[in-house]
Amino acid sequence: MLKRTALFEEHQKLNGRLIDFGGWELPVQYSGLMDEHVACRTAAGLFDVSHMGEVHVEGPDAEAFLNYLVTNNVAKIAVGQAQYSAMCNEHGGIVDDLVIYRRANDRFLVVVNASNTDKDFAHMQRVASGFGKPAGAFTLTNESAHYTQIAIQGPKAAEILQSLTDTPLAPIKTYWFAEGKVLGSIPAILARTGYTGEDGFEVYIPWEKGPEVWRALYQKGQPLGLRPCGLGARDTLRLEMKYPLYGNELSDETNPLEAGLGWVTKLDKGDFVGKAPIVRAKEAGLRRKLVGFRLVDRGIARHGYPVFTADGQTRIGEVTSGTQSPMLKTSIGVAYLTAEHAAEGTKFTVDIRGAKVLAEVVPTPFYKK
Template sequence: MTTLQTPLLDRHHAADATIVDFAGWDMPLRYSSDVAEHHAVRERAGLFDLSHMGEVMVTGPDAATALDYALVGHMSQMPLGAAKYTMMCAPDGGVIDDVVVYRRDWEHFMVVANASNREVVVQELRARIHAAGLDAAVADETAAIALIAVQGPASCEIVSDMCELGAEDPPALKYYKATHVVLHGGIHAFVARTGYTGEDGFELFVPVDVAGEVWDLALERGESRGIQLCGLAARDSLRLEAGMPLYGNELSPDVTPFEAGLGRIVNFGRADGPARGDFVGRTALEERKAAGSETTLVGLRGEGRRAARAGYDVVSEDGAVVGTVTSGVPSPTLGYPVAMAYVATEVSEPGTALAADVRGRQEPMTVVALPLYRRGA
């Protein structure tokens, strides 16, 4: 089957990147060393191609109401230029996808979906809008938009230096806010102070025909600040340390936001706040919240040297299987193995001693609070 190609693929090849098929896209896994790329983001800056992510526009007079109904967040309450992390759930409460929504105008929202779920998100949005009889349109603009991320402590200086004099100042942009800027060369970009690494960072949405120019500009302006090309492997270890879930690992149709520790993003409305109408999955999610969850997503700190990987059993001190690892790596930042796992709620308290079955050998693990790493801590 033919894979989709990022507009930056030629630059990845020129940089000797290892290219892999990721969610149907040819994407860079690494350029040099996973650990070196990881440390670059934690200490200086990393440059990522995220053009595989889906950009879905929802527009029209009922756009806000449509997203209120389709997603678990209260999107109509978003101010202009805001971003919000939320989820699309099935009627039974299971997670279809986790997305970030940007309000670009009063009747114009951009929903950024995971590459593997883009098509189902588009289909579900259209079906839910139609079922509710709302006046809103859904357009998949993924093929027209490239997404480039600059992440790390030096990211603000780099992105500021990429902007034309007189453009809106990126340092003034608050976390989870977005704005339009003009980059050097007269390139218009929609820039958000968002990311998936646990560090300060910016994501730049630009037309595909200027993606190469923006990539080169980021490398040029970041060279003196130690910017490094980073692939999917570093992105995965960074997000794991930061306790950020990955669809297909921590999130799936088999879990709800409550098991994942993300019940706070489900907005049922409050008596002292804006009224919230019905949304897909509301009844099931209300029931799950009231009943409590049998399993809970936790962080694990390895007490040995071997890392637990996705799919490995988590066992109690008496050897009983009490959960499953969803993601695990030797942490470059912390210096010991870390993991996320779903475990029985009764053994989910931080400090609980557990073990992971690593190829037939029980490796000691301790339950720790998420995130495993916090910037500035």
């Protein structure tokens, strides 16, 4: 039995095409991927992301625990601020990427990937149990079932969301949030975060309030060009920005430095889970690197396709994600390449159903305003 979000019936009403996404029955598209993608870039997109996991970490030692759990420096987060981070295992492999919201000095909301929620929570509990301080002066609770999370993204997102709340949205900077009310009385976390490269918000509300908030956003936004967006557009939007996706670019076997997450891996902050192997890997020199590429010839390079040198003779890596970019109208992708072949401008080939198709390492994000 697939899990459903509180918005399941809304997706049905909007003719969403429902698929099994990591055990969740969610829409892959409504009106069409291309249409939804362009709407998000030019007006607004509305996404049900309630399948994401939410974990509360609270107590006097919550910050110290999180700082030991994740790669980024949690001490740098102010109340009302959010931070992107990664959580590693003892071997330095990535358990998940996540966003931490500091709601008070001793209260954090940690948002993790849907399909990893159970694995992540078990990992957090395991780390917590070995954290040293007996019983630990913090609590860890999996609140995923109690949240509806709606993302509204795009140049019109703030205007549309503002019509539902008295909380002024303009002062909220990117990767900050406010706690307020929507539709008069519904408590909400209004976070200027997202996964599309557009300005926009992720709105956290009680699970059962999802449908009325979704409908209100849709009704306000639709005349302004807002479209409900499925998982298909969510994937192409993130890929145009080269945002990593767990399971594609990130896994238990990849370390955050080779995955391009060096900017959220603070090796100077004190110890954290996985730090020693990450430092060793850095000192030894990274063997592979995650790069963006475009196909010079026609085709689409998809997850798992093997990558070879330009002459097609030597295997040098693997594609992690690829698509036709709806905005650029070119074929783009992300791949792990051996470090010596990862420089911008390097030509290589992708094996697409037996044909070696020419590609080139290019700067990212692919899409720029």
